[in-house]
Amino acid sequence: MQIPNHNRAARVNELVTRLREKGHRITPQRLAILKLLVENESHPSVEQVYEQIRPDFPTTSLATVYKTVNMLKEEGEILELGFANHSSRYDSNRPYSHPHLICIHCQDIIDAEVIEMAEFPDTLTEKYGYQILNHRVDFYGICPKCQMEAQKPE
């Protein structure tokens, strides 16, 4: 586990405070979504958040999760990884551009702590005139687990 549990609790509290300051109400549903997102290292989808929230909030709906997640995105508190023809995945622990490793078999997504992109924006602005705001670096491949399962096919 890369982030200690007490740090996660602290992040939830910070999040609640910051959202309240910005005029957002903290409903039980939202608190549950926040906790789940912060505690979850696996970049969950809205659907997954919804399924895990449901035991505690049986009447909640996908629409509510979507609305909360969009609010968090607009406040810059989560990073959205959108895909064509797949649901978006969310990272609330590192809500800034950073590289990912994505398994094309099981859709596993992990953070890759290797690549430093900091120097590129200036170069790109010089060469192409683009003002760079953020970036996205994804490496697609097969995760170790799927590689193993491919080798013993029974």
Place this chain on the structure above:
Amino acid sequence: MQIPNHNRAARVNELVTRLREKGHRITPQRLAILKLLVENESHPSVEQVYEQIRPDFPTTSLATVYKTVNMLKEEGEILELGFANHSSRYDSNRPYSHPHLICIHCQDIIDAEVIEMAEFPDTLTEKYGYQILNHRVDFYGICPKCQMEAQKPE
């Protein structure tokens, strides 16, 4: 223009030959789509291809363009840039992983010929065990034209 015209014509011919060898039929619609994709440097969407084909093929449909584009993708002849909540964009001139600059105002997409990612896959395999197959590097920002228009707001 980065790619000379005679090279484009050659690429269309190669494409036709290769597709035929793989058992695909070259219909007039497909030929028109191929030419358009090869001649177009602006990473067009299916919708844009459809609109530009329509004058010559008034009865054609989006479904046909989708099917052709998917066939080309499966044969590795075009690169698909998929986005959540936007239509996919296609590059038939460089059908391999390479970085892009994407304007978040006008959706302009250009190739960025700066970044070399070749050394990263090995590093990532060593560190995370992922077998890397391809990657995607996108820089999001404002293109020069949109920057200028933002400055003179009348």
Place this chain on the structure above:
DNA sequence: TTATGTGCAAACGCTTTGCGTGAAG
């Protein structure tokens, strides 16, 4: 008390699919 959030159902946008007709090889 009142503005904001919830949750249902309907709508949306892009893409895919089914199927009868048509044409490439």
Place this chain on the structure above:
DNA sequence: CTTCACGCAAAGCGTTTGCACATAA
């Protein structure tokens, strides 16, 4: 002649929206 492609309409899927009701502050 046979197989594959076309093109229409319908369906699929993730996401958003409208609105009446509920509730946080």
